[in-house]
Amino acid sequence: GAVVSQHPSWVICKSGTSVKIECRSLDFQATTMFWYRQFPKQSLMLMATSNEGSKATYEQGVEKDKFLINHASLTLSTLTVTSAHPEDSSFYICSAHMTGTNSPLHFGNGTRLTVT
């Protein structure tokens, strides 16, 4: 079945530094990937839609200059949290759809970011 892999699964960084999270579709191509954020005891919140070869589309209230998204290939999207602060500590989850099919969205296992 379709597998979406995220790396790293967890990361701790110091305030002010930047962190890159990778999302890969392992056995399929994905023109579109989605990035979500989840705070403790809350639901997933859609941050942005990552489009291969073009700019990402951000949801209202999500700062595009803070959360940089790059989707340079059909199997890889990256989310970079720039100048991270403690309030950016969260669970970041990506998802991907198999291009050219009507198969459902598959999710990665998430990346837990802790900013100290």
Added chain:
Amino acid sequence: DAKTTQPTSMDCAEGRAANLPCNHSTISGNEYVYWYRQIHSQGPQYIIHGLKNNETNEMASLIITEDRKSSTLILPHATLRDTAVYYCIVSPDDKLIFGTGTRLQVFP
């Protein structure tokens, strides 16, 4: 905003059927009903989806009312490993907006 309403929590005895309801009274004709679940500290797992007809797979059954304003996810024989938050989502495409879901607790 999420377009679905689900109970906050439910309990189910192990081995019994778990029936999780979802209301989506404003669903549009081109919107599918998707069900995902999330076990603690993991990414959501796809369960099943449908448009108008009832659907069944190895994990669950999805019953959609004729007017499509509500649906029920059925786990036929719940196990302890089915304890999770279950999300019902309606969407015409891949862009899924999650609501608060139902926390299902399966007990021995």
